[in-house]
Amino acid sequence: MTALHAIAQFPSLYKQGPGVLAGLPELVQGLNCDKALILAGPNAWAQAGGIFGQHSNLVHHPFTGECTSPEIDNAVHAIQQGGYGAVVGLGGGKVIDTARAAAHLAGCVPFISAPTVASTDAPTSATTVIYQVDGSFSHYLRSRNPTAVLVDTAIIARAPVRFLVAGLGDALSTWFEAESCRRSGSANVCGGLATLAAGAIARLCYDTIQADGPHAIAACLARMVTPAFERVVEANTLLSGLGFESGGLATAHAVHNGLTRIPACHHALHGEKVAFGVLVGLVLTGAPALQIRQVLEFCQSVGLPSHLAALGCTNPTQAELQAAAEGACAQGESIHNESVAVTPDRVLAAIIIADRLGQDFAMVKPQQ
Structure with missing residues (x-):
């Protein structure tokens, strides 16, 4: 090799x-x-x-x-x-x-x-x-x-705020997926190992959206360009772009691709599906409950979907969920960059559990 x-x-x-x-x-x-x-x-x-x-x-x-x-x-x-x-x-x-x-x-x-x-x-x-x-x-x-x-x-700043929020979902995945590739020694999107710079950029992307996400949304709603808005736009665009490409992809983007097999999800934006994919990846890899909760809290704070119904998929059939899981596990998909064994049945279980966790969290902590 x-x-x-x-x-x-x-x-x-x-x-x-x-x-x-x-x-x-x-x-x-x-x-x-x-x-x-x-x-x-x-x-x-x-x-x-x-x-x-x-x-x-x-x-x-x-x-x-x-x-x-x-x-x-x-x-x-x-x-x-x-x-x-x-x-x-x-x-x-x-x-x-x-x-x-x-x-x-x-x-x-x-x-x-x-x-x-x-x-x-x-x-x-x-x-x-x-x-x-x-x-x-x-x-x-x-x-x-x-x-x-x-x-x-x-x-x-004049675009509908939903687009900025979706960008936060895409950016949310960057550090988690780069970390998955680092742990497993998998290739990044460029076909090589991640550099130290890529890992640092991916982490900076995560830290920036955590710190400035809600403030940037407020600026976008007011159609104003503020320092926090500039930082989040840079995180969504440059930091996330460099971080995913040179850091690597894993479960979140593979789940996005799988979800495109469900017609009811077609109206959800890319980053909205990716955000749910982050939760699926955390469940799949056995992440600590505290880390899952932190992601759920972030999604709720900025308005990202954390369960299937929020993606427009209110009553998915077992066949649809199975098709999504199989799509996520297709040959060559980035989910195989995880350090755990991946099968369609395991991914299906992770999708169902992530959906339940997101629903339960939304019920306990409703949007203000």
């Missing part, structure tokens, strides 16, 4: 703050390309498209809302037919994933990530999550990290 080396990956440039998107035209010019395609859905374009004014080197291409192989192929065709020298993903995680994959498949043209929400850690990574047309998980595509990531917090 070939020994693993420590590997970490990063975007070339990360820039965050109010108004940074205004620098996109200059950034594109610096790449020595004549024009860039901006892949964006209608909401993101309505929020941010006006920032770019009449710059003829930035051309909007519509995104239909799901990162599927047909959607990626459509974007690849537009890039190649239009002769674009760069691609910008403007919006949430799925449009950013689609733009990244299309830029890679169109000939590895430079890719710029421009999130308008802080709902996932997709903007900094080299990983695209591709779904089936029916909304279920299909596969991952590895390409390259972005040439640049532009995080305009003035725009993100």
Whole structure:
């Protein structure tokens, strides 16, 4: 067996703050390309498209809302037919994933990530999550990290707070999954062992959302950019992105992928399903009750779902839960990075117990 080396990956440039998107035209010019395609859905374009004014080197291409192989192929065709020298993903995680994959498949043209929400850690990574047309998980595509990531917090502060909360769910998983990979000696998403920096970043991500999560939510509800809001946006986007990719994934994201097999969960956001996956992972690996309680308390404090009904799955059948467990345990899934034995039956039991714990906690400590 070939020994693993420590590997970490990063975007070339990360820039965050109010108004940074205004620098996109200059950034594109610096790449020595004549024009860039901006892949964006209608909401993101309505929020941010006006920032770019009449710059003829930035051309909007519509995104239909799901990162599927047909959607990626459509974007690849537009890039190649239009002769674009760069691609910008403007919006949430799925449009950013689609733009990244299309830029890679169109000939590895430079890719710029421009999130308008802080709902996932997709903007900094080299990983695209591709779904089936029916909304279920299909596969991952590895390409390259972005040439640049532009995080305009003035725009993100105006987005619905649910997106920020979902980002907290994605960020919540980062340290737990990186720790699982460290304990088991499993490879990170880059294909190597985690560096010390990756572990420290993952822990900083966890500490930041614990300290600033509720304050950031209050700022988002007021549509204000505050220091706590800036720190949480950085945690959701940069710290979580670097932490998951260079630290590794485990149960939480595998459970997310499994839950996409349940139609009732399709309306739940990525980070909402991942947050529940964190609880499943803690149950699966026999974590102390105090640690599980701390995660439940955090989820309640920021409004993250901690049981299936909160994900929209009010009366799942045994067959649906079994399908989710089997999906989470599919060959190559990150759940196999855990240091404990993993089988669909054990994961099914962990899902059921995590659901019961979340329900019981919500009943004992109702939302204020």
